[in-house]
Amino acid sequence: NAGVTQTPKFRVLKTGQSMTLLCAQDMNHEYMYWYRQDPGMGLRLIHYSVGEGTTAKGEVPDGYNVSRLKKQNFLLGLESAAPSQTSVYFCASSYSLQEDSRETQYFGPGTRLLVL
Amino acid sequence: GENVEQHPSTLSVQEGDSAVIKCTYSDSASNYFPWYKQELGKRPQLIIDIRSNVGEKKDQRIAVTLNKTAKHFSLHITETQPEDSAVYFCAASIRRGSTLGRLYFGRGTQLTVWP
Secondary structure, three states: OOOOOEEEEEEEEOOOOOEEEEEOEEEEEEOOEEEEEOOOOEEEEEEEEOOOOOOOOOOOOOOOOHHHHHEEEEEEEEEOOHHHHHHHEEEEOOOOOOOOOOOOOOOOOEEEEEOO | OEEEEEEEOEEEEEOOOOOOEEEEEEEOOOOEEEEEEEOOOOOOOEEEEOOOOEEEEEEEEEEEEOOOOOOEEEEOOOOOOOOHOOOEEEEEEOOOOOOOOEEOOOOOEEEEEEO
C-alpha cells in the first residue's frame, strides 16, 4: 500500500495564479484533511471531509477550496495565490472500520508551495 | 472550539537524560490525546496516544500521562537518544461513539538531543 500520497512535491507560483493540490489514499479511510504548517504555528486545519461528497471548514479556510468527489481523493484548490499562502501543505486521512485505532491520522509527505 | 497549548517550544537535553513535554487543553469533553513526531523534512507520525479512561500509557522509552481534572497531559521520553531529535506535537479530540472529531494540535516542541 502506498498510504497517503500528495502531488506535486514542490511548486512555485506567482501571485494571482491558481493551482490544485492532489491527495490520494489507498487505506479506505472515511476522513481526509488538509493542513498547512508554518514555522512556530504547528499544524493548522484548512478543510476536512468526513466522507465522499462532504467537506467542512477548519480554522484557516480563507483563500482555499476543496472537493471530495471520490472517497480516495481530496483536492485542495488555491483560486488566486497570495504570498501569505507560502507554506508546507500536508494531507492526512483517518478512520476505517477495519482498523483498531480509528483515530490515527496518517499524513502524506507534504507539498512545499512558494508564492512569489 | 478546543484550544491546545504546548510547552516548551524548544527543549535541549543530553543523550541519556529524560525529556518532558507538557500540553493543556480547554474543552473538558476532549477524550483522545495523541502525540505526533515529525523528523526534519518528514511527515508527522503518531508515536503514542491515550484515551481519557486511562491515566498513563507506556511504550518502551516513551510514556504519556493524563490529568483530566487539571486538563493537561504530558509526553515523557526516557534515556533519550540523538534519533529522538524532532518536533513533537500534542493534540486533542473528542470521540462520541463512532463519530470522530477533528484534531486540535499544539504548536510543537523542537527536541534536540546532544550526544
